[in-house]
Amino acid sequence: MDEVTAIMEIEYAEPKASLLLPNDSRSWTQILTRDLTRLGCPHPKKINVVLVAPGRLSFLWDTYVGSQLYENLQNASKPGFQTRELLSM
16 A cells, blocks of 8 residues: 555634644644544544644644545545534534
8 A cells, every 4th residue: 555644624613713823732732633533534643733823723644545544534634524513612
């Protein structure tokens, strides 16, 4: 199987965006863990999660083409996939 690195960014709107504090990676991982669980995605290693801008997280996983993670991410990237209801506070 072909190995890939899946990189994802989530940009949060308020009020969640203000909860992602620059010097508090614990706040990012708690919010991200909860949201990824709701989306049916595994949690990336904490070292692979970065606050790239206010309210925006970037993270990655190593996986392979055809894995459940790969398929979930492919589906989530399709136009019309709605996450707002799943990820609201």
